[in-house]
Amino acid sequence: MTGSAPLSRFLRPRARRVDVLVAALLLLLGFGLAVQVRSTRNDGLLTNARQEDLVQILDELSNRSDRLRQEVATLTETRSRLTSGSGADQAALAEAVRRTQLLGVIAGTVAATGPGVTVRITDPRTQVSASVLLDALEELRNAGAEAVQIEGTRPDGAPGAVRVVAQTALVDTPEGIEVDGTHLVAPYRFVVVGDPSTLAGAMAIPGGVEDAVRRVGGTTDVARVERVRVGALRAVSAPRYARAD
Amino acid sequence: MIPAAALVLGVVLGLVLHPTVPSELQPYLPIAVVAAVDAVFGAIRAQLDGIFDDRVFVVSFVSNVLVAALVVFLGDQLGVGGQLSTGVVVVLGIRIFTNAAAIRRHLFHA
Numbered sequence: 001m002t003g004s005a006p007l008s009r010f011l012r013p014r015a016r017r018v019d020v021l022v023a024a025l026l027l028l029l030g031f032g033l034a035v036q037v038r039s040t041r042n043d044g045l046l047t048n049a050r051q052e053d054l055v056q057i058l059d060e061l062s063n064r065s066d067r068l069r070q071e072v073a074t075l076t077e078t079r080s081r082l083t084s085g086s087g088a089d090q091a092a093l094a095e096a097v098r099r100t101q102l103l104g105v106i107a108g109t110v111a112a113t114g115p116g117v118t119v120r121i122t123d124p125r126t127q128v129s130a131s132v133l134l135d136a137l138e139e140l141r142n143a144g145a146e147a148v149q150i151e152g153t154r155p156d157g158a159p160g161a162v163r164v165v166a167q168t169a170l171v172d173t174p175e176g177i178e179v180d181g182t183h184l185v186a187p188y189r190f191v192v193v194g195d196p197s198t199l200a201g202a203m204a205i206p207g208g209v210e211d212a213v214r215r216v217g218g219t220t221d222v223a224r225v226e227r228v229r230v231g232a233l234r235a236v237s238a239p240r241y242a243r244a245d
Numbered sequence: 246m247i248p249a250a251a252l253v254l255g256v257v258l259g260l261v262l263h264p265t266v267p268s269e270l271q272p273y274l275p276i277a278v279v280a281a282v283d284a285v286f287g288a289i290r291a292q293l294d295g296i297f298d299d300r301v302f303v304v305s306f307v308s309n310v311l312v313a314a315l316v317v318f319l320g321d322q323l324g325v326g327g328q329l330s331t332g333v334v335v336v337l338g339i340r341i342f343t344n345a346a347a348i349r350r351h352l353f354h355a
Contacts, residue, residue, distance in 0.1 A: 016299070018299035018300060018303060019247065019248075019299065021299075021303050022247075022248050022251075022299060022302060022303060023247050023248055023250075023251035024251070025281070025303065025306050025307070026248045026249075026251040026252040026255065026285070027251040027252070027254055027255040027258075028255060028281075029252060029255060029278065029281040029282070029285065030251070030252040030253065030254065030255020030256040030257075030258070030259065031255040031256070031258050031259040032255075032259070032274055032277060032278045032281070033255070033256060033259065033278050033282075034255070034256045034257075034258070034259025034260050034263075035259045035263070035264060035266060035274070036266070036274050036275050036278050038259070038260070038263050039265070039266050039271075039274075040275075
């Protein structure tokens with residue numbers, strides 16, 4: 001064993017700078033070796049596979065890609081259907097907005113403009129009662145009034161306007177009338193959206209509004225207007241008991 | 246003893262940490278490892294011949310690794326990286342076998 005002595009010297013611990021370097025290099029070698037072996041084992045699957053296996057793997061992959069392509073087609077179709085569906089949603093939204101506007105005109109929550117008439121009723125003797133005005137209102141409604149507001153002067157001199165809706169109540173007061181809690185004094189003025197000639201005709205019916213006002217000393221002045229604006233609004237109150245069914 | 250322990254420690258570290266090799270280094274690491282193995286076999290042979298020198302080992306180890314990597318890099322740039330890698334591996338393999346044969350003769354006299 002002539003080689004054993006030098007070999008033991010090679011393996012014997014020494015501590016010089018160059019030995020540290022040697023140790024570091026061998027550490028690096030071991031590290032690289034392990035890393036390389038491991039990474040080869042991870043991706044060596046296909047490299048080491050036989051040709052038949054590779055063909056089978058390729059078949060499977062193309063089958064899978066076919067399936068995925070079909071899935072893409074299905075999903076694309078669904079997406080386009082949903083997109084067109086959202087178009088329908090927009091139409092529904094536009095319809096809902098339109099309905100809201102429509103119902104707002106009826107409920108008095110939005111302003112309304114259109115052709116119509118203004119009916120001015122003076123009352124120099126404070127004899128025009130709420131019932132006369134109610135008759136006028138009902139004549140206007142029968143004539144197809146779509147939006148109505150009653151204007152007058154408040155007791156403090158400021159102009160007042162009240163939108164007329166289904167619940168509107170007219171009550172007599174000593175100086176004039178009270179419309180839904182707002183005191184108004186003459187002259188009164190109805191601003192009405194509707195067919196002007198029908199509305200004007202309704203005011204002029206013999207024994208109707210004009211005659212009744214004239215009997216108590218007032219005057220009625222009906223003006224047909226190309227475009228009137230019913231701008232008085234009414235606050236929306238949510239119903240306490242009624243629910244949409 | 247210390248170099249052998251360092252080698253084992255390196256292997257253990259590589260197995261425990263198992264870092265992913267950066268993709269730029271992936272073609273060079275196997276060649277570098279083979280070159281380093283060649284240097285180690287050369288060192289063992291030199292030790293047995295009684296002509297081992299630390300500095301020579303360090304220089305040959307580093308230069309082996311660098312030259313092998315450089316050759317492969319050059320091959321990659323020229324579009325013959327695969328063939329040059331094979332060539333480097335063949336040459337280093339022959340050297341390793343030669344050194345291994347010398348070591349065998351030293352240890353077993355055969």
